[in-house]
Amino acid sequence: MSKTQKKKSFLHADEQSEENIKKFSLSDLASFKKILSYAKEYRFPIISGLSLMVLSSLFSLISARLMGELVEKGLILKDFDLSYKLAAVVVAIEVCFLFSMWFGRRLLSRYSSLTVLNIREALFHHLQGLPISFYDRQPQGRVVTRVTHDVEGIEEFFTSSMGRVLNAVFMATMAMVAMLVTDFRLGLILVLSVTPALLFVYLTRNFVRKANRNLSRTNSALNAKLSEFLSGMDVIRIYGLESWSREQYNTYVDDYRTSHLKANFLYGWTRPLVALLCSTPIIGLVWFGGNDVLSGAMSVGLFVTFIRYCERFFNPIMTLAREIHVIQQAFTSAERLASFLSHESEEVILGKDGLLEQELSGEIEFKDVFMAYNKDQYVLKGINFKVRSGEKIGLVGTTGCGKTTTVSLLSRLYEFQKGDIFLDGHSIRNFKRKALREQIGFVSQDAIIFRGSWRQNLTTDKVLADDVIMKAAEVTGLKKVMDLGSWSLDSEIYDGGVNLSVGERQLLALTRVLIKNPKILILDEATANIDPWFEKIIHQAVDKVMEGRTCLMIAHRLSTLDHCDRIFVFDKGRLVESGTQKELESLNGAFTKLHKAQEKQPLSVGHDDQKIGPVVIN
Numbered sequence: 001m002s003k004t005q006k007k008k009s010f011l012h013a014d015e016q017s018e019e020n021i022k023k024f025s026l027s028d029l030a031s032f033k034k035i036l037s038y039a040k041e042y043r044f045p046i047i048s049g050l051s052l053m054v055l056s057s058l059f060s061l062i063s064a065r066l067m068g069e070l071v072e073k074g075l076i077l078k079d080f081d082l083s084y085k086l087a088a089v090v091v092a093i094e095v096c097f098l099f100s101m102w103f104g105r106r107l108l109s110r111y112s113s114l115t116v117l118n119i120r121e122a123l124f125h126h127l128q129g130l131p132i133s134f135y136d137r138q139p140q141g142r143v144v145t146r147v148t149h150d151v152e153g154i155e156e157f158f159t160s161s162m163g164r165v166l167n168a169v170f171m172a173t174m175a176m177v178a179m180l181v182t183d184f185r186l187g188l189i190l191v192l193s194v195t196p197a198l199l200f201v202y203l204t205r206n207f208v209r210k211a212n213r214n215l216s217r218t219n220s221a222l223n224a225k226l227s228e229f230l231s232g233m234d235v236i237r238i239y240g241l242e243s244w245s246r247e248q249y250n251t252y253v254d255d256y257r258t259s260h261l262k263a264n265f266l267y268g269w270t271r272p273l274v275a276l277l278c279s280t281p282i283i284g285l286v287w288f289g290g291n292d293v294l295s296g297a298m299s300v301g302l303f304v305t306f307i308r309y310c311e312r313f314f315n316p317i318m319t320l321a322r323e324i325h326v327i328q329q330a331f332t333s334a335e336r337l338a339s340f341l342s343h344e345s346e347e348v349i350l351g352k353d354g355l356l357e358q359e360l361s362g363e364i365e366f367k368d369v370f371m372a373y374n375k376d377q378y379v380l381k382g383i384n385f386k387v388r389s390g391e392k393i394g395l396v397g398t399t400g401c402g403k404t405t406t407v408s409l410l411s412r413l414y415e416f417q418k419g420d421i422f423l424d425g426h427s428i429r430n431f432k433r434k435a436l437r438e439q440i441g442f443v444s445q446d447a448i449i450f451r452g453s454w455r456q457n458l459t460t461d462k463v464l465a466d467d468v469i470m471k472a473a474e475v476t477g478l479k480k481v482m483d484l485g486s487w488s489l490d491s492e493i494y495d496g497g498v499n500l501s502v503g504e505r506q507l508l509a510l511t512r513v514l515i516k517n518p519k520i521l522i523l524d525e526a527t528a529n530i531d532p533w534f535e536k537i538i539h540q541a542v543d544k545v546m547e548g549r550t551c552l553m554i555a556h557r558l559s560t561l562d563h564c565d566r567i568f569v570f571d572k573g574r575l576v577e578s579g580t581q582k583e584l585e586s587l588n589g590a591f592t593k594l595h596k597a598q599e600k601q602p603l604s605v606g607h608d609d610q611k612i613g614p615v616v617i618n
């Protein structure tokens with residue numbers, strides 16, 4: 001398998017792609033049921049709204065019938081008193097029609113919006129419950145598309161199209177029954193004459209569905225590529241890749257535009273054709289109905305009534321033709337959301353949550369642990385070690401040897417396939433995951449910073465006093481840095497901490513961990529790419545944060561492991577050496593090779609980022 005193929009196979013394919021469409025596709029009925037399942041909580045008010053719309057259809061047909069009576073018994077016979085009364089009744093019924101339609105639409109719109117809110121909340125809740133392995137293999141833009149574009153497709157159906165479509169169905173059905181009851185022969189002719197239009201709408205629905213699937217797929221790919229370029233904008237700018245990225249992005253834009261043009265072409269010829277097919281039966285009404293009026297077989301008033309019935313019958317058919325693309329878009333969105341919600345949650349991937357919530361002392365033991373991200377491709381192979389409570393352990397090895405995977409298993413971010421991990425003598429699977437993660441602090445090379453104040457980034461505990469936060473900041477040295485930069489707890493931090501230097505971000509992350517007060521501390525290259533001034537402060541902060549805690553420190557620079565009690569050396573997913581630094585040097589093995597490699601090619605130390613001045617939140 002080539003590198004390109006491996007790259008393609010790592011990410012999950014879109015649900016609307018050719019290889020997945022059969023697996024995830026739903027029938028129109030199944031899609032409709034799926035959409036309605038989201039409205040289960042508000043079914044009674046929605047049914048009430050639809051009932052009012054049915055009532056409005058009934059008012060409309062009564063009005064059509066009375067219009068014929070007005071012409072036949074009032075205007076033709078010049079009975080103006082009766083004409084005024086019938087005209088007043090017609091106006092009153094039309095007002096009732098408008099009010100019932102308005103209240104029905106209002107109820108439908110209100111509770112449809114609440115239904116869409118439930119969908120958004122369910123999606124966000126599902127996002128939080130998905131395992132980390134899901135996000136490793138899904139482009140960020142695709143996930144964003146699910147909770148934005150696809151929800152909007154269902155929202156448009158609920159808030160506007162569903163009411164129009166169901167009202168059109170009710171109106172057309174009642175008008176058809178009224179025509180057949182009034183004059184069966186003429187009514188049957190008109191009903192049969194609209195069959196080509198209905199058949200055409202039915203036969204073209206799959207073409208519309210396919211067009212909407214292509215639109216959704218290309219839109220998802222476009223968002224994924226945009227998200228990728230935005231997150232990598234600094235690299236694009238540094239290497240002068242603006243033209244290259246624009247060409248790449250334009251390729252996805254062209255695909256999306258092509259899909260849009262194909263869809264518009266489809267709508268452009270199907271809608272006028274349906275309108276023509278719906279208008280043609282009027283010729284039949286004029287021909288057969290007109291002959292009946294001339295021969296005396298049909299009264300003028302009944303003929304007028306039939307004209308109104310035809311309006312109530314054919315207009316809804318044209319409404320269905322106009323809304324078919326919205327309906328199919330909603331069905332496509334329902335497919336995508338159903339497939340998204342079908343992704344197994346962390347509860348399924350990692351197994352049932354444990355019950356243990358005891359406080360940890362920090363003793364860790366790995367027993368013959370095997371772990372694979374992909375089936376049968378193990379990245380950890382038979383890992384065995386034991387760490388005493390309060391011990392400081394360094395983890396070293398070449399890139400991809402399994403160091404980060406090992407520490408990730410402690411927080412139950414991934415599942416391992418063989419062996420077991422014990423904390424304080426208990427299997428890690430017996431612990432409640434939330435309680436376990438609360439007692440493990442993690443500081444990575446790239447600190448995750450959110451937009452908000454310093455206080456919001458240091459702790460989510462709203463009742464924690466400022467002096468407690470600042471005391472922790474003083475211990476790590478962050479307070480000194482904040483004073484030098486004139487920062488306060490109310491100062492604003494931008495997205496990703498772009499107005500902070502690398503050193504400031506790392507100190508913030510260390511202080512965040514100290515406030516959390518975990519029993520186990522994991523440091524993944526926490527001092528990488530820091531200038532000497534900040535490195536000294538951070539090393540002092542790390543030493544203070546590690547006091548009284550079990551610490552696992554991943555490092556490529558072996559000089560950062562001087563304070564470790566033992567060092568574990570990994571190679572190709574196996575733990576090949578362990579011991580103190582002196583013991584490992586005497587073995588003249590894997591650790592020695594790493595040491596000599598660094599002496600030949602020492603790692604350069606990055607310069608600290610320039611920072612924007614502090615911004616204080618008013």
